Amino acid sequence: xxxxxxxxxxxxxxxxxxxxxxxxxxxxxxxxxxxxxxxxxxxxxxxxxxxxxxxxxxxxxxxxxxxxxxxxxxxxxxxxxxxxxxxxxxxxxxxxxxxxxxxxxxxxxxxxxxxxxxxxxxxxxxxxxxxxxxxxxxxxxxxxxxxxxxxxxxxxxxxxxxxxxxxxxxxxxxxxxxxxxxxxxxxxxxxxxxxxxxxxxxxxxxxxxxxxxxxxxxxxxxxxxxxxxxxxxxxxxxxxxxxxxxxxxxxxxxxxxxxxxxxxxxxxxxxxxxxxxxxxxxxxxxxxxxxxxxxxxxxxxxxxxxxxxxxxxxxxxxxxxxx
Amino acid sequence: xxxxxxxxxxxxxxxxxxxxxxxxxxxxxxxxxxxxxxxxxxxxxxxxxxxxxxxxxxxxxxxxxxxxxxx
Numbered sequence: 001x002x003x004x005x006x007x008x009x010x011x012x013x014x015x016x017x018x019x020x021x022x023x024x025x026x027x028x029x030x031x032x033x034x035x036x037x038x039x040x041x042x043x044x045x046x047x048x049x050x051x052x053x054x055x056x057x058x059x060x061x062x063x064x065x066x067x068x069x070x071x072x073x074x075x076x077x078x079x080x081x082x083x084x085x086x087x088x089x090x091x092x093x094x095x096x097x098x099x100x101x102x103x104x105x106x107x108x109x110x111x112x113x114x115x116x117x118x119x120x121x122x123x124x125x126x127x128x129x130x131x132x133x134x135x136x137x138x139x140x141x142x143x144x145x146x147x148x149x150x151x152x153x154x155x156x157x158x159x160x161x162x163x164x165x166x167x168x169x170x171x172x173x174x175x176x177x178x179x180x181x182x183x184x185x186x187x188x189x190x191x192x193x194x195x196x197x198x199x200x201x202x203x204x205x206x207x208x209x210x211x212x213x214x215x216x217x218x219x220x221x222x223x224x225x226x227x228x229x230x231x232x233x234x235x236x237x238x239x240x241x242x243x244x245x246x247x248x249x250x251x252x253x254x255x256x257x258x259x260x261x262x263x264x265x266x267x268x269x270x271x272x273x274x275x276x277x278x279x280x281x282x283x284x285x286x287x288x289x290x291x292x293x294x295x296x297x298x299x300x301x302x303x304x305x306x307x308x309x310x311x312x313x314x315x316x317x318x319x320x321x322x323x
Numbered sequence: 324x325x326x327x328x329x330x331x332x333x334x335x336x337x338x339x340x341x342x343x344x345x346x347x348x349x350x351x352x353x354x355x356x357x358x359x360x361x362x363x364x365x366x367x368x369x370x371x372x373x374x375x376x377x378x379x380x381x382x383x384x385x386x387x388x389x390x391x392x393x394x
Contacts, residue, residue: 001374013374020374057392183362229362232390233372236365246336246392259391263360 012233015270023237030234033225034066041206043220044071044175049078051173051217053164054103054110056083056095058232058242059179061102063223065240067177068106082167082176084160085114087122091245098243113167115159119317123159126320127152127249152249155316162304162313168217180221183228186273187258189280194258202291204280210288215305227273329382332357336389344379351375353385363391 001010003022010020014029021029037043044050044067052067054060064081071077083099085092096112103110116122130152168176185204192201203209208219223231235242250256266272298304299311306312327343330353334340342356350366350373361375367386368377 001377009371010374011372013376058390227362229365229390232365232388236372244335244388244390244392246389250392263362266362267360 011237012230016274017271026230026233027237030226030230034222035070037206037225038070038222043177043206043222044077046076048174049080049172050175050177050220051080051082051164051168051171052108053176053178054081054083054099055179056098056102056243057179058235058244059181059184059223059228061098061179061240061242062231062235063177063179064102064106064108065238066222068108072106072108079108080171080173081108081110082164082171083110083112084163085112085116086156086160087115087124088247088249089124091247094245095243098241101241111167111171113163115163118163118166119159121317121320123152123156123249126155129320130155151252151254153253153255155320156249158312158316162311165217166304169215173217176217176219178219178221179223179231181223181226181228181231182273182277183259183262185221185224186262186276187255189276190258190262191254198287199291201280202284202287205284210291213305224277225274328379330379331384332387333384334387334389337387346380347378349375350377350379350385353379354387357387359387359389364389 001013001020002008003010003025004019005025006022008022008024011023012021012026013019014021050067050071052060052064054064067079071079081099081103083096085096100110100112114122115126164176164178189201189204192198192204206221206224208221209216212218226234232242234240262273262276297306297308299306299314300309301314301318302311304311304313310318326346328346328348330342330344330348332340332342332353334357340357342353344353344356351361354361354364354366354375365372365388366375367373367388368383370386
């Protein structure tokens with residue numbers, strides 16, 4: 001196979017565009033797309049201190065390198081890295097090590113915080129405590145919703161987002177950048193559609209949320225227009241060290257079912273993931289208008305912002321600690 | 324099995340496998356036999372990424388790197 005632009009050996013086929021790319025043309029296309037997205041959505045502006053969520057996986061490490069390339073020399077923008085150690089045996093230590101190595105290489109200060117030191121629990125311990133619940137709930141009819149809420153990924157996601165926001169605030173960040181890619185975004189659109197959760201759909205976008213609130217650091221997703229595979233290829237072709245260990249709990253996630261469905265459709269209809277994201281972006285502004293944007297209250301337990309009496313993190317911790 | 328190509332596959336993570344396939348089989352078709360999908364892996368031939376629509380014309384070795392990791 002030859003590059004559609006220069007006839008060198010192709011390393012990648014973008015079926016959604018009907019084109020083949022050699023190494024250099026792939027990297028050029030990749031940079032062009034990411035830069036255009038960041039500029040068009042005004043994700044980073046003068047005066048920003050950006051916290052970059054770095055797990056050590058390909059998406060977040062690539063994001064770290066891209067932001068370093070784009071912003072490290074700008075005196076009006078500061079970059080810091082935030083790494084969360086969830087406590088997943090045989091998985092997370094590798095990611096933390098790779099994240100640290102990349103931050104050191106680029107000279108970006110890194111803060112590492114763990115579930116253990118913050119919640120007095122690792123995800124492994126939480127999963128172990130929750131096994132009884134999984135066993136009990138699977139035997140009940142119509143238990144899907146409860147079961148979903150108790151999968152490891154649900155706990156992990158809520159606790160990790162809480163911790164990310166907390167650390168970003170403590171560091172004085174004005175933005176929190178995450179490495180979510182096109183596949184992540186397409187999956188979450190379908191998951192929220194299937195669940196009928198319009199409120200969560202309305203929060204999607206390059207800038208996360210319906211409106212900004214003091215206490216929530218604005219989350220941004222600079223790589224949401226990049227297919228997951230292209231982040232991996234970018235890392236590989238750029239010689240960036242990333243961690244490819246597979247999370248032992250990933251197969252339990254609802255997301256995994258949706259991923260398989262989307263991949264299957266994409267196989268027969270290339271470009272579906274882009275189309276899904278594009279369609280959602282077109283209707284997202286009206287969804288935001290219709291969604292409830294009432295200001296949050298304060299969690300009676302931890303003082304963080306919440307829409308109820310108890311924030312989801314404290315509700316989960318209550319469940320984890322007291323069953 | 325005369326006329327079949329021998330393809331040595333190293334899956335990362337995973338086991339190594341040997342497949343016998345007809346000449347002209349695409350890498351995409353091989354991924355299907357492995358139960359995976361082109362969006363979940365990068366396929367390397369002689370250490371270089373190759374497009375999945377590449378047709379195999381001779382017996383050779385491929386590395387299949389799984390790139391998805393989280394939930």
